[in-house]
């Protein structure tokens with residue numbers, strides 16, 4: 204956000220610090236996201252990206268710093284309440300319930316965000332929007348990994364978030380599934396700000412206008428996407444890992460569960 208941007212920021216992070224024993228996973232990270240942001244957070248393995256999402260979603264608490272959403276300080280607010288204030292999250296390992304149908308997964312996600320009579324129509328509309336409309340009555344467990352990812356995303360979107368947190372949505376997807384994902388996210392309503400953690404630079408380039416680079420828990424820089432991805436410090440940060448391509452050599456661990464509740468995993 205620039206000084207000339209008239210819209211207030213949707214999210215303001217200030218001095219976020221989180222330690223796990225002797226490891227400082229995040230060290231004084233600040234960020235301002237304008238409404239309608241399309242922002243990515245990148246960095247080598249262990250840089251603190253997922254920790255940042257945990258802190259914003261409320262599944263972990265910072266040792267220091269503040270988290271303000273739409274002018275409201277949520278630093279001490281639990282994940283369920285943050286979800287009600289408009290934070291939704293999708294996960295590296297899709298947090299869908301395999302024993303339920305595709306439709307019921309979304310109806311469940313819609314529970315506390317839509318009045319009773321609107322839940323099923325809203326769920327059907329959301330499924331159609333992610334291209335799963337004709338699979339509504341299949342069991343979620345029958346879906347491919349890529350489609351479960353889209354279902355997880357639909358579960359987040361049906362909550363009508365003002366801030367959508369995406370944790371490596373392209374991880375483990377085929378090129379075709381990545382294409383579907385990009386289509387869906389490319390059509391995201393302008394009312395939703397997106398904060399994307401992603402190693403796949405193609406996905407970052409396609410979706411994000413701005414990028415923050417984390418390394419060793421610190422924000423190296425925040426810049427327009429092309430500037431950030433070509434910055435020498437960023438290349439060096441990645442060359443410090445086992446890969447010169449941020450999309451490779453990635454540990455795709457699943458973390459967390461629950462699309463709108465942002466519950467801990």
Ligand SMILES: Nc1ncnc2c1ncn2[C@@H]1O[C@H](COP(=O)(O)OP(=O)(O)OP(=O)(O)O)[C@@H](O)[C@H]1O
Nearest residue numbers: 223226228246247248249250251252253254255454
């Ligand atoms: N629950 C935890 N207990 C102890 N250490 C943790 C915990 N969670 C994260 N860490 C450590 O904090 C640091 C940052 O981890 P984090 O998962 O946020 O990094 P990341 O950038 O998301 O990495 P990756 O790209 O591999 O997912 C790492 O050193 C990690 O080992």
